[in-house]
Amino acid sequence: MGKAARLKRERAQARATPVASPRVPRELGLAVALAVVLAGASIGFIESARPAPPPAALAHVEDVTRAYVGVPQHGGTLGRADAPVTMVVYLDPQCPYCGEWERSAMPELVTRYVRPGALRVVVHGLHFVGPDSERALRLLDASALENHFFQAAELLYWNQGEENTGWVTERYLRSLAYSLSSDPERLLTDRGAVGVQAKIRADELAAAHDQVTSTPWIELGRTGGPLSHVELARLDANAVAPLIRRLAAEVAS
Amino acid sequence: MTRIAAAAVVALGLGASSYLTYVHYAGGRVACPTSGCERVQESFYATPHGVPISLAGALLFLALGALLFLGRQRLRLLETGAALGGAIVAVYLIGVQLLSLHAICLWCLTSDVALVILASLAVVRLIVERPPAHAGAGAATGVRGVSKR
Numbered sequence: 001m002g003k004a005a006r007l008k009r010e011r012a013q014a015r016a017t018p019v020a021s022p023r024v025p026r027e028l029g030l031a032v033a034l035a036v037v038l039a040g041a042s043i044g045f046i047e048s049a050r051p052a053p054p055p056a057a058l059a060h061v062e063d064v065t066r067a068y069v070g071v072p073q074h075g076g077t078l079g080r081a082d083a084p085v086t087m088v089v090y091l092d093p094q095c096p097y098c099g100e101w102e103r104s105a106m107p108e109l110v111t112r113y114v115r116p117g118a119l120r121v122v123v124h125g126l127h128f129v130g131p132d133s134e135r136a137l138r139l140l141d142a143s144a145l146e147n148h149f150f151q152a153a154e155l156l157y158w159n160q161g162e163e164n165t166g167w168v169t170e171r172y173l174r175s176l177a178y179s180l181s182s183d184p185e186r187l188l189t190d191r192g193a194v195g196v197q198a199k200i201r202a203d204e205l206a207a208a209h210d211q212v213t214s215t216p217w218i219e220l221g222r223t224g225g226p227l228s229h230v231e232l233a234r235l236d237a238n239a240v241a242p243l244i245r246r247l248a249a250e251v252a253s
Numbered sequence: 254m255t256r257i258a259a260a261a262v263v264a265l266g267l268g269a270s271s272y273l274t275y276v277h278y279a280g281g282r283v284a285c286p287t288s289g290c291e292r293v294q295e296s297f298y299a300t301p302h303g304v305p306i307s308l309a310g311a312l313l314f315l316a317l318g319a320l321l322f323l324g325r326q327r328l329r330l331l332e333t334g335a336a337l338g339g340a341i342v343a344v345y346l347i348g349v350q351l352l353s354l355h356a357i358c359l360w361c362l363t364s365d366v367a368l369v370i371l372a373s374l375a376v377v378r379l380i381v382e383r384p385p386a387h388a389g390a391g392a393a394t395g396v397r398g399v400s401k402r
Contacts, residue, residue, distance in 0.1 A: 027330050028379060034334030035372075039341035042309075049301035 055175040055184075060158040067107055068151050071115055075144045076123045076199070078110070083120035084251035085113070085244050088227055090207055090217035093136035093156055094129040094163045100235040101216040102157035106150075108237035109244075118248045120223060123153065124203040126215060132161075132168035134200075139173050141199045142190035148180050155179060220244065222251055255382065259321055259374045266367030267314035269360045273307035285359060289350070293358035298349055306346075310364050313339050317371060333375040340372035 072080055087109075091098040113119035125140055127133035136156060143152035155176060161167025173191075177184035190196060210219065216235075220243050221227035232239045276283050277300070283290040293299060299306055313335065320332040343365035350357050 028333070028376070031330050031333035031337060031376075031379065034331070035337030035341060038335065038338030039345070042338070042342045043345055046298060046301045046306070049297050051297055 052170075052174065055178040056171060058155060058159045058175050058179050061155065061179045063107075064151050064154045064158065067110055067154070071110060071150075073147045073150055075147065076125070076141075076149050076203075077120065078123075078150050079114040079120035080117045081120065082223070083114075083117055084223055085118060085247045086120045086122060086221060086223040086227065087240065087244070088122045088124065088210075088219040090124045090126055090203075090210070090212045090215050091153065092126045092129050092133050092215045093140065093153075093168070094133045094160075095215045096160070096163065097235060098216045099157040099160040101232075102154050104236040105239065106154060109240070110150075112237065112241070113244055113248075119244055121150075123149065124206050125153075125200070126203060126207055126212070127200070130164040132164060132166065135168040135173065137200065138191040138196055139176055139187070141196040142187050142193065143180060144199060145190055145193065145195050146181060146183075146187060152176060152180050220247065222247055255374050255378050256321060256324070259371055259378070260318070262367050262370045262374070263314050263318040263321060266364045266371070267311060267318065269363040269367070270307045270310035270314060273360050273364075274305055274311050277305045277307060283358070283360065287357065287359070289356035290358040290360060292356040293350055293354055293361055296354055298346065298354070307361075307364070310339075310368075313368070314364075329375075329379055333372075333379045336368065336372040336375040339368040343368040 068078075071078060089101075091102070109119065109121070114121060125137045127137045140149055140152045140156065143149045159172075159176075161172075174184070174188065177187045181187040207217075210217070210229075216232070218230040218232060218240060219227035220230050220240060230240060230243065273283065273294070277294075283294055285291065317332060317336055317339075320328050320335070346361065347365050350361065
């Protein structure tokens with residue numbers, strides 16, 4: 001057999017060898033698309049079964065719980081309805097000065113004035129610092145539906161994180177709920193309740209009406225009478241205690 | 254050749270996943286040289302929504318075995334897609350064991366690696382083992398049965 005004949009035969013064999021047809025990339029593309037759909041559905045199914053993270057231990061749970069035992073509380077109002085003096089407080093869950101106020105002033109005010117029936121406290125929650133504020137506020141206002149607002153607020157401030165760092169995680173909120181409520185899952189669900197939305201809106205309107213420009217914003221006055229804004233020189237109970245005593249004395253006389 | 258290799262890998266993966274499924278329903282302990290199997294099997298990844306993932310794996314291996322046995326060209330795309338999908342999930346589950354659970358279940362790993370190998374073989378078969386599409390002018394252009402006069 002000559003060289004030319006051999007070359008011709010080799011070329012013929014090369015032509016007869018199966019090669020990837022132009023349909024292969026298209027079929028491979030379809031197979032990859034099918035694979036992505038199947039895998040996505042499977043991984044989604046597995047991940048949807050992921051259990052909720054366990055609640056973390058929070059600081060000062062027992063102190064806060066003990067501080068409010070026996071003190072009348074309804075929604076965002078703490079203390080007896082017939083208390084002679086009313087203090088209105090505007091707070092943002094992320095505001096660090098609000099945290100200082102809640103940790104320093106509130107425990108003492110509750111012990112010295114609210115528990116004996118001299119002071120009634122009304123709190124309005126705001127959420128102007130950032131998205132974490134609203135997430136936290138929703139849980140506080142859901143706690144108000146169960147009449148646990150003040151425990152929730154104080155516990156939140158004892159475990160407060162840096163502003164707008166994403167510290168109000170779902171795990172953090174679950175920890176708060178499990179520390180506060182006998183029905184924590186319901187409390188967590190109530191964050192989306194109509195009552196919570198209504199309270200957020202009502203507090204926004206109240207802040208606009210009172211021309212609140214910063215937090216913590218404190219107003220004091222006789223119960224049922226006009227309230228006056230108090231410029232806080234310090235963030236502890238002594239910043240308002242003399243005024244509370246004076247107002248209570250005026251009402252008593 | 255790749256078909257025989259794929260059949261062997263299907264048998265291996267089916268054996269591992271069937272064993273895990275059997276242990277799940279029989280309620281015994283997984284025979285394992287390390288404590289990893291138990292840790293992995295106790296995690297939610299092993300039984301999402303109560304469905305043993307090993308059972309899903311066994312069913313996938315059975316399906317891939319059936320497609321391999323039938324050897325139909327028109328089912329090749331389904332076979333490749335299912336094998337690739339299984340391989341993606343297998344890689345995800347290997348990642349879960351290494352990065353999330355910090356434990357390795359040898360039976361699961363066998364099954365996962367089997368799926369990755371099967372996917373590779375399926376892709377090779379899809380690309381290389383084509384029906385005789387000869388590289389003539391007709392095959393190249395997709396035109397067949399045109400005779401020259």
